Amino acid sequence: MNSELRYAYYPGCSGLSTSKDYEISTRAVCRALGITLKEVPDWSCCGSTPAHTVDHVFSAALSARNLALVEQEGLQTVITPCPSCLTNLKVAAHRMCEESFRNEVNRHLEQACQNSIRVKSVLQVLVEDVGLQALQDRVMKPLTGLKVAPYYGCIMNRPPDIMDFDDPENPVAMDHILKALGSEVLPFPLKVECCGASYGVARKDVVMHLSGKLLSLAESLGAEAIVTACPLCQMNLDLRQDQINKTLGTSFRIPVFYYTQLMGLALGLDKEDLLLDKLTIDPEPALEKMRQAEAEARSEEV
Amino acid sequence: MDVVKLDAGYDQAFVDAVAEESGQDPYLCYQCGNCTAGCPYTFVYDLPVHQIMRLLQAGQKEKILKSRSLWLCATCESCTTRCPNEIDVARIMDVLRHMARREGHVTEKQVKQFADSFLNSVKKHGRVFEFGTLVKYITRSGRIWTDYDLGPKVMRKGKIAARPHDIKGKEEVARIFRSVFGEANDEF
């Protein structure tokens, strides 16, 4: 394992609210694996989707304020768990490589951004800088037999020339992590298909249809859980699962974990570090089934 | 079927502006349909994305800027990823939406109201305050909250922060808004 695992850390707004479980479990997993996170001091919102749908310089300026703060901390890399923040920060950095664009952005900032910071996802750091072997060596309670559908969402790896990590059509980073944790990873053909994004409020029908499709596929594959890396995906699939059932006449009851929660479980972290009680669909039946199967397998061995 | 005459109404200035603002050349598109094949939103679009590309080549400004599709695109980046001619189609969709907004063509009012409420929250607190965003959206759109059934779930689990997290630099963030959109802008 690399000894210098120190990064600036950008939590993103949803981590303070609807995805607190992702935020807490991300920090706990990083701590357990020897990653030091230096939270960007007084970070502000990246503007998410609303900002870039209004104006590109504006959107980049909201991100660049944060990149400038990282520069002042003297760190080279900032990492974030949220794909939406990741996209905004990366797109801003990518576009600011063009001098005229960077100057235009800096006109709106009090602290100019030099655009010297690398932006990565926490997932990328776990796979590339910590490494799967090191992770596997730390597993104390393998998730043997748990059948999971890894769902990446649409923007984690796309477009590839900007995101610059994993495969844009068939990403595997989370698959590999989940395998290292001992779970059974199902092939999930809709792993990069959109869940309905932030249309849950303004156009609920869109989320019902798109997230409904994902749940339906997961169920037909026999998945006992869906695993995500995105606060919005998690919310659409978990919090809105009952709405989807009502709308589509289905009866899905599939727990939707953040991958960091499953990592935490396998690493034997405390309950307070996982916040599994935040999940709307109770994950206990799936976890209990896994434990029982394991206990049986062990008694057969004896 | 709605037939659009592509040989009339060509608006050169419009095509140039889209090319300039997006940094893309719309004429590289040869209508293979890959973008639409992978677009998860075609089922709610009035114009599929490859048709928007064709209409753009033909300079059909009105037809495009009044399209609902612009407001329903989720920037999922599927089209951009799969375009064989390396056109950043999602960026073009974004730029078209910027133009539609500037020219007052809002075909999905609630989508705009939600985005505006979100940005209003960022301007006020420096970070988005999800609960406040919802309240603002409900007030602005005059809609009854269609998610009332989520209320108990969200509250019981403490899934949404009840108080905003104001940052020290919130004025600095508000100044970015004013610097880009002008002092008088009250959209956000």
Ligand code: SF4
């Ligand atoms: S994928 Fe590219 S070339 Fe094909 S229709 Fe869409 S924009 Fe045109």
Ligand code: SF4
């Ligand atoms: S970015 Fe927009 S137009 Fe392109 S595939 Fe996604 S939803 Fe469709």
